[in-house]
Amino acid sequence: MAVLTPTRKSAWQAYSDWANAHRKWLFAAPAMIFVGVLIAFPLAWTLYLSLTDAHGSVRAASHFVGFRNYLQALGDMDRFWPATARTFAFTLSALAVEMVLGMCIALLLWRPFRGEKWVRVAILLPLVATPVAVGMMWRLIFDPNIGFANQLLNFFHLPSQPWLSSTETALPTLVFVDIWQWTPMVVLILLAGLTSLSEEPDEAARIDGANAWQRFIYVTLPLLMPTVIVAVLLRSIDALKTFDILYATKGKGGGSFNEVETLNVYAYGLSFDYNKYGLASAVLILFFLIIVACMFLLTRRRKGSNS
Amino acid sequence: MSAAAVVLAAGSLTACSSNGSSADGNGPSTLRVTLANHVWTDSIKAAIPEFEKANNVKVELTQLGEDQLSDQYNVKLNAGTDEIDVMMYRPLQEGKTFAKNGYLADLTDKVKSNADWDWSDFQAGPISSTTYEDKVVGVPTITEREVLYYRKDLLKKAGLEVPKTMEELQADAKKIKDANPGVAGFVARTGKSAAVTQFSSFLYSYGGDFIDDAGKSAVGSDAAKKAYAVYGGLIKDQGPKNVSTDMSWPEAMAIFTQGNAAFYTEADSLYKNATDPAKSKVSDTVGFAPLPAGPAGSKPYNVPSWALGINSQSKNQDNAWKFVQWATSKAMTLKIQKAGVPGPRNSVWADPQGVSTYPKDLAAAIAVSAKNGVGHDRPLVNTVATAREIVGEPIVTAITGGDAAAAADAANTKFDKFLAGDN
Numbered sequence: 200m201a202v203l204t205p206t207r208k209s210a211w212q213a214y215s216d217w218a219n220a221h222r223k224w225l226f227a228a229p230a231m232i233f234v235g236v237l238i239a240f241p242l243a244w245t246l247y248l249s250l251t252d253a254h255g256s257v258r259a260a261s262h263f264v265g266f267r268n269y270l271q272a273l274g275d276m277d278r279f280w281p282a283t284a285r286t287f288a289f290t291l292s293a294l295a296v297e298m299v300l301g302m303c304i305a306l307l308l309w310r311p312f313r314g315e316k317w318v319r320v321a322i323l324l325p326l327v328a329t330p331v332a333v334g335m336m337w338r339l340i341f342d343p344n345i346g347f348a349n350q351l352l353n354f355f356h357l358p359s360q361p362w363l364s365s366t367e368t369a370l371p372t373l374v375f376v377d378i379w380q381w382t383p384m385v386v387l388i389l390l391a392g393l394t395s396l397s398e399e400p401d402e403a404a405r406i407d408g409a410n411a412w413q414r415f416i417y418v419t420l421p422l423l424m425p426t427v428i429v430a431v432l433l434r435s436i437d438a439l440k441t442f443d444i445l446y447a448t449k450g451k452g453g454g455s456f457n458e459v460e461t462l463n464v465y466a467y468g469l470s471f472d473y474n475k476y477g478l479a480s481a482v483l484i485l486f487f488l489i490i491v492a493c494m495f496l497l498t499r500r501r502k503g504s505n506s
Numbered sequence: 507m508s509a510a511a512v513v514l515a516a517g518s519l520t521a522c523s524s525n526g527s528s529a530d531g532n533g534p535s536t537l538r539v540t541l542a543n544h545v546w547t548d549s550i551k552a553a554i555p556e557f558e559k560a561n562n563v564k565v566e567l568t569q570l571g572e573d574q575l576s577d578q579y580n581v582k583l584n585a586g587t588d589e590i591d592v593m594m595y596r597p598l599q600e601g602k603t604f605a606k607n608g609y610l611a612d613l614t615d616k617v618k619s620n621a622d623w624d625w626s627d628f629q630a631g632p633i634s635s636t637t638y639e640d641k642v643v644g645v646p647t648i649t650e651r652e653v654l655y656y657r658k659d660l661l662k663k664a665g666l667e668v669p670k671t672m673e674e675l676q677a678d679a680k681k682i683k684d685a686n687p688g689v690a691g692f693v694a695r696t697g698k699s700a701a702v703t704q705f706s707s708f709l710y711s712y713g714g715d716f717i718d719d720a721g722k723s724a725v726g727s728d729a730a731k732k733a734y735a736v737y738g739g740l741i742k743d744q745g746p747k748n749v750s751t752d753m754s755w756p757e758a759m760a761i762f763t764q765g766n767a768a769f770y771t772e773a774d775s776l777y778k779n780a781t782d783p784a785k786s787k788v789s790d791t792v793g794f795a796p797l798p799a800g801p802a803g804s805k806p807y808n809v810p811s812w813a814l815g816i817n818s819q820s821k822n823q824d825n826a827w828k829f830v831q832w833a834t835s836k837a838m839t840l841k842i843q844k845a846g847v848p849g850p851r852n853s854v855w856a857d858p859q860g861v862s863t864y865p866k867d868l869a870a871a872i873a874v875s876a877k878n879g880v881g882h883d884r885p886l887v888n889t890v891a892t893a894r895e896i897v898g899e900p901i902v903t904a905i906t907g908g909d910a911a912a913a914a915d916a917a918n919t920k921f922d923k924f925l926a927g928d929n
Contacts, residue, residue, distance in 0.1 A: 257585075258585075258607075343746075344746050364749070364750030450754075451573070452895065455699075472891035473889055473892050
């Protein structure tokens with residue numbers, strides 16, 4: 200940082216000066232190149248493809264068709280809109296349960312107790328499992344004829360359920376799997392937020408005679424709000440993009456009736472089964488815009504709650 | 507972390523391209539072979555060292571499941587890769603698109619160049635499906651026909667003969683299901699797309715087809731409606747309880763081999779799964795019969811399910827062709843057929859050794875099916891995946907107890923629209 204008065208300007212000195220003057224670009228360059236090559240380029244390419252009628256092979260000649268793919272997707276009541284609705288149904292229901300359940304578990308784990316370490320490790324286990332393996336495992340558990348879930352129900356003299364095999368119960372079953380796998384992450388985030396809270400407000404409320412519920416609602420929760428919003432943000436983006444457990448349990452097209460087809464699964468089918476790269480790209484761009492819009496709304500809430 | 511990933515990725519990319527084709531060097535050149543998971547592949551894999559030794563070639567084998575294989579090809583061939591030399595592919599599923607996109611090298615001159623290997627020994631049906639616009643683009647490796655798998659013990663217990671017609675099949679399945687709680691009378695694939703190939707034989711046996719001679723959809727015909735109702739109805743009424751509509755062959759086969767079904771219509775090339783005691787609880791009671799006859803007779807499909815092609819972008823064409831010849835030679839075909847995978851060579855079928863390891867009833871069923879078989883088991887179009895989903899819709903509607911005839915009419919309209927735009 201020291202500014203030296205150059206007496207003899209060697210080549211190294213010249214380079215050093217130049218680097219010094221441009222250091223903000225120089226140090227940021229690797230990250231910028233990375234973003235350019237691995238994020239901006241694919242996005243721009245997808246955007247370009249979405250405006251063409253590319254199909255069959257992306258190397259084959261394609262024509263510029265303007266916004267036709269977008270109009271086709273937006274006017275598609277058979278697959279696109281139901282897939283969009285399912286994406287949101289899946290995300291919102293999973294998110295709601297995960298937040299409530301995650302909060303309860305985090306509050307239970309907040310205060311130190313015996314065997315705390317073991318309990319924490321046990322709770323985090325689903326998180327470290329590979330999603331595809333998780334999908335395969337639950338697929339076996341939920342098998343309507345030989346699966347463990349129905350054996351268990353029968354043991355208690357309850358009727359067998361179709362689980363993943365019926366159009367009505369497939370999506371809720373997968374929401375359950377998502378909750379099983381991702382609640383630990385919510386717990387982790389909320390627990391980190393809880394441990395950083397100071398004790399004083401809680402104590403003050405206790406002295407004023409507030410009961411546990413009142414202390415949680417009026418003291419802990421408002422203080423924890425920034426953390427809660429981070430958890431909601433991370434979890435909702437992830438849930439919107441869920442692909443692995445859906446594909447591993449129901450396969451192409453989200454089942455024979457497209458019963459668990461979300462936008463991701465739909466776009467995957469469009470490109471890899473139907474080879475309609477133009478339409479697939481348009482769906483993905485629309486999906487991207489939806490996610491950006493959700494993020495925008497949530498971060499605005501966060502700024503609002505911070506001020 | 508991300509930067510490290512880029513460096514790693516770049517490193518592995520250069521590594522791939524550098525050890526690619528050292529054909530001009532003295533060391534063994536590397537041949538990249540991509541194969542699907544199959545009994546056929548297991549036999550080839552075991553013999554690859556012989557090929558490597560005889561040709562001074564190092565074979566790099568990639569083995570994938572069907573769906574992953576398709577996706578892999580879609581990504582890599584789309585990008586114009588030269589990192590695949592020999593590729594195992596499904597002529598009826600992807601053959602037309604791959605050939606049209608120019609992914610598959612023209613083998614027309616090569617197949618005629620070696621009289622010992624003998625191209626004319628291959629069955630005509632399989633050859634026609636690996637030929638695109640008069641150019642040979644692949645060599646068939648595995649053929650299959652739909653046959654009826656059944657449980658000898660359950661039939662005997664019920665005092666039944668093997669069903670010869672679809673009506674008998676329906677009646678027998680019901681009788682066995684009613685008499686044996688927990689055992690389904692019939693099982694077959696139920697997935698919208700997966701079931702299409704096994705449904706096709708029902709369709710032909712009822713006198714229908716997917717596309718008529720004029721190139722229009724035929725899935726709304728009376729014959730097709732009847733076939734949809736029979737196939738779906740058998741699963742709905744005589745199938746397992748709470749049947750899923752996502753079953754492909756592994757799931758359906760599992761129900762049969764666990765001893766939970768009496769009848770099962772499936773490809774003959776998968777018979778080892780039912781007769782192998784390590785995989786099947788019913789290995790000593792399973793029987794095989796030709797597909798029961800419908801009003802139009804017994805008309806199962808008889809198709810080449812897999813073939814070997816060469817990537818047109820491969821820089822290793824000569825070695826790739828050597829590999830294809832070696833893997834499809836008479837001796838190798840006989841060896842693999844004896845291991846349980848039906849091949850495409852006439853001479854091997856004519857050779858008593860060729861069927862020596864097969865259950866007798868299966869060999870007989872195959873002989874019947876080969877005679878009156880139909881050469882396709884799915885609509886022959888460019889985008890087969892879309893077509894299968896359209897014509898498969900009425901199957902799942904029938905299985906779940908919906909109005910199959912109405913679904914067939916709807917599919918008919920949709921399929922006509924698809925056919926008009928399929929290019």
